[in-house]
Amino acid sequence: MTVQLTQLKTAVETESEKLLGCIHCGLCLQACPTYLQLGNENDSPRGRILLMRSVVEGKLELENPKFERHIDLCLGCRACETACPAGVEYGHLLESTRAALVRHNVKEPDTLPKKVLRKALRELFPFPKKFSRVMALNRFLRDSGLLQFALWLKPLRNLMNKVSPQAEFATSLLLSTRPVFTKALGRRRQRKMLESVAVEDKTLNEKREVSVFTGCVMEGLFKHTNDATARVLVANGAFLVPVKAQVCCGALHAHAGELEIAKDLARKNIEAFENHYKSLVIINSAGCGAMLKEYGELLKDDEKYAPLAHEFSSRVRDVSEYLHKVGVREGAPIEQKVTYDAPCHLYHAQRITSAPQEVLKAAIPNLDFKPLDGMQDCCGGAGIYNLSEPEMSDKILTDKINKVKATGADLLMTANPGCHMHLGAGCRTKGADCKVVHVVEVLDESYRKAGYYNQESL
Ligand code: SF4
Ligand code: SF4
Incomplete structure (x- = not known):
């Protein structure tokens, strides 16, 4: 054409x-x-x-x-x-x-991963029910032990790599979503847990109303992180207002050129949150957060939604940005050495450069924090780039993992699902003895140790 x-x-x-x-x-x-x-x-x-x-x-x-x-x-x-x-x-x-x-269909996707990803963006991510079924299957594969077995058994691993050179890495991406500290709780247990969180005296009279944007991949594969986020927010005096009709934020679509789908998703989210105009929208995924903060720009030519989008974007806060602003509560020490790799969409797109580290240092006594050289540099994950451009992605990841190894940290913290999976797979396949966790999970663990939670629920 x-x-x-x-x-x-x-x-x-x-x-x-x-x-x-x-x-x-x-x-x-x-x-x-x-x-x-x-x-x-x-x-x-x-x-x-x-x-x-x-x-x-x-x-x-x-x-x-x-x-x-x-x-x-x-x-x-x-x-x-x-x-x-x-x-x-x-x-x-x-x-x-x-x-x-x-x-303009300049070129159709030319490799299998690109074709699958394009199809998923169009036919899976925008449909919550279909998407949650696929996530349930992924959780089964992750938690059943089948994938670990496949990686452990050499002939099976070799066969996987014969079928696709990316198979082992893709499997490691999924395995890296397993919780390091606390598992995801069932809906009832989490609700009971939230009701029993001990809140500081000084925050009792100034509860702040917030809604959490739970995200699609975050809720599908990182529900334990979403649960931890809710607990940490409540422990810091927040009152959670659930928003049920929210959908995928559209970030992956916007990055891949599927702007019309991204706009449709943005309109749905704005409508879902419109009854909660007073509450801030808290998010723990950097890529989604950057997208939500740019709904105003995305819908600037939409006469009906442009003002609503600007208003919505002005209420969005990353969880570390929020805790930094309201003042984070102190927890108990943790034993592990930790380091932090900044997601590009937190550091560069949202310009949140130091809040995650400052929040952790303020909340966790004697935190053994090991600075990571080049922590603001991309890890090579970049959404779906690691599958669509594996060669370049791997070069960038190798540099990053070598720097992670040099810190000697036990825990590598980040704040975005794509980076989390990519860094986790990198640690696993490139021999770094380091577990990847979200910043908020470390804070949650510190609060658990401090006895702020009803331990029986966990
Ligand atoms: S920094 Fe790069 S993008 Fe910015 S003005 Fe200079 S060349 Fe252009
Ligand atoms: S890869 Fe280079 S050009 Fe592309 S967004 Fe990053 S810094 Fe900018």
Whole structure:
């Protein structure tokens, strides 16, 4: 299909000012993981912006396979935005470009993982019932011991790797979602547990109403983290208002160019939360949090939803951002040495750079915190990038895991499901003796040890 050169211009015309904002200074180059790996200007932020401009100006065809390749290889980590003195909003440019490529069918997904992922984004993630059935199957595989057995038995492992070179890594991704501390509780036990959480005297009279955005992958594979988040919030004086009709946030769709699906999901979430206008929306997944905070931008051309989206986005807080602001309660010491790897969508997209570490240091006495060199650099997970671009992803992950090993930490903390799974699989396959946990789970464990919870429920 021949694509008119003007089509990308149409798709990114609202972003043209952002394209022109780049002054080509190159300060973003050393922050870009793909440029550092490949040394190719076209795989740098400045290079990609120039390529986008060339398409808009008619000097380069949208259907040029090299153009798509350079765009595909971008992790969407947005480290270039943090480094950029001109405030270029690269993330929005990337999303618009990918949306143009998808809309005009420039190239269908060309590998099996890309085809499966595209199908899942369109036919699975937007449908909560279907999605939760697939998550239940994944939990069964994770918890039944079948996958551990397959990895343990060498002939079976070899067979898996013959079928797909990514099979062992993909299996490790799923296994890394197993809880390190407290398992997910059934609905009734968690409710009883929340009713019995000991709240500090000083917070009794100032309960703050909040709603938790539970997410799709978070609720499917990390319910133990969602449970821990709720307990920690209640222990810090929050009053939880449940919001039932919430759906997937649409972040993976926006990053993959499926902007129309992302917009539909955003509208559903805004409607789901509209009866709770007074409460803050607390989220523990960095990628979803960044998306929720950008609903205003995503729906800016939607006359009906634009003001609602801005209002909704203004109420969204990452859980560490919230606890940092209200003042976190002190728990008990934990024995393990810990380190922290910042999710790109917390550090670069939301610019929450130190709240997770500060909250932990304030709450956990004598915390043995080991700083991680390059903690703000992408781990290579980048949503579904680890499956769609395994080679580049693996190079970036290898660097990261070597740095994790150098810390000597027992626990590697992060705050995003994609990073959690990618780092967990990296530790497992690259020989790091380190378990991956969410920041809030460490806080929850400290509170459990401090006796704030009814231990029988756990
Ligand atoms: S988003 Fe990340 S990978 Fe993409 S250009 Fe920016 S720094 Fe490079
Ligand atoms: S730092 Fe900003 S202005 Fe400078 S080249 Fe990169 S994107 Fe352009």
